[in-house]
Amino acid sequence: MTRKQNAERMDVYARITDRIVAELEKGIRPWMQPWQSSNASGRVTRPLRHNGLPYNGINVLLLWSEAVARGFSSPMWMTFKQALDLGGGVRKGETGSMVVFASRFTRTETDIRGEEIDREIPFLTAYSVFNIAQIDGLPDQFCRSQAEPVRDPIARIGHADQFFANTGALIRHGGDRAYYAPVTDHIQMPPFQTFQDAASYVATLSHEVTHWTSAPHRVNRDLSRYAKDRSERAREELTAELGSCFLCADLGIAPELEPRPDHASYLGSWLKVLADDKRAIFSAAAHAQRAVAFLHGLQPETAEERDAA
Numbered sequence: 001m002t003r004k005q006n007a008e009r010m011d012v013y014a015r016i017t018d019r020i021v022a023e024l025e026k027g028i029r030p031w032m033q034p035w036q037s038s039n040a041s042g043r044v045t046r047p048l049r050h051n052g053l054p055y056n057g058i059n060v061l062l063l064w065s066e067a068v069a070r071g072f073s074s075p076m077w078m079t080f081k082q083a084l085d086l087g088g089g090v091r092k093g094e095t096g097s098m099v100v101f102a103s104r105f106t107r108t109e110t111d112i113r114g115e116e117i118d119r120e121i122p123f124l125t126a127y128s129v130f131n132i133a134q135i136d137g138l139p140d141q142f143c144r145s146q147a148e149p150v151r152d153p154i155a156r157i158g159h160a161d162q163f164f165a166n167t168g169a170l171i172r173h174g175g176d177r178a179y180y181a182p183v184t185d186h187i188q189m190p191p192f193q194t195f196q197d198a199a200s201y202v203a204t205l206s207h208e209v210t211h212w213t214s215a216p217h218r219v220n221r222d223l224s225r226y227a228k229d230r231s232e233r234a235r236e237e238l239t240a241e242l243g244s245c246f247l248c249a250d251l252g253i254a255p256e257l258e259p260r261p262d263h264a265s266y267l268g269s270w271l272k273v274l275a276d277d278k279r280a281i282f283s284a285a286a287h288a289q290r291a292v293a294f295l296h297g298l299q300p301e302t303a304e305e306r307d308a309a
Contacts, residue, residue: 017280050083076131076142083138086142087139091134099128100124103123106121173188218294246292
């Protein structure tokens with residue numbers, strides 16, 4: 001990778017991190033904004049590509065934030081060329097939103113023994129996508145997606161309860177704190193009736209079950225310094241925050257949550273972590289993505305999936 005390419009790659013990290021830091025400095029958690037009911041005019045979901053596949057990792061945060069800031073109600077995005085290929089066109093004067101593509105390339109190097117070894121180098125490429133609200137002339141099915149009715153989050157709670165049951169996590173109820181206890185490998189939750197609504201309960205449990213995935217026999221996210229290192233604790237809490245948001249989107253649930261008192265205190269720590277490490281938000285999003293993918297992997301196959309196989 002050339003010096004210019006490396007500088008461009010670091011600029012992508014810096015631009016995205018700076019945007020998120022600006023929101024946090026205003027007391028706003030940008031990954032939570034889409035859950036405000038005033039913004040949820042369509043179904044609750046992650047941002048979607050033109051083919052209906054969801055975006056992952058840092059791109060979820062970027063496009064959620066863009067949708068809220070610019071008032072887009074549709075979750076679907078596509079590139080300029082994809083719009084053309086579908087018979088549509090981006091309206092004159094519209095500006096795109098940044099997403100990133102992560103990949104790796106292999107470079108041959110010489111080690112200290114003089115032997116050639118291949119080393120994989122990760123890199124990011126930024127490109128622009130447009131919300132379908134910025135595009136005219138798309139086929140009817142894209143227009144219909146904007147008018148899809150809002151799903152009642154309460155009606156989805158049974159589905160969420162089954163999702164958590166399928167993970168096999170030991171969940172205990174009682175007390176006034178929510179936490180994951182690594183030593184006993186259990187999740188502690190306040191009684192269900194103490195939450196302001198069922199969606200808030202699911203969001204909180206989603207946060208704790210993201211912590212639960214960290215165990216060595218699950219995704220093996222190292223929490224050995226969680227209790228001693230404020231920075232490491234902030235990183236893990238950021239991962240769990242994002243994991244909760246991703247999972248709630250996958251479950252079709254839109255909680256309207258104020259920051260929990262114990263999590264609001266992490267705001268300053270998050271700002272420091274992001275200021276010190278421009279890759280921290282990318283790492284947290286990647287860890288959250290792996291955690292949520294692991295939880296989905298614990299679910300039984302549906303009849304449709306068995307038929308497809």
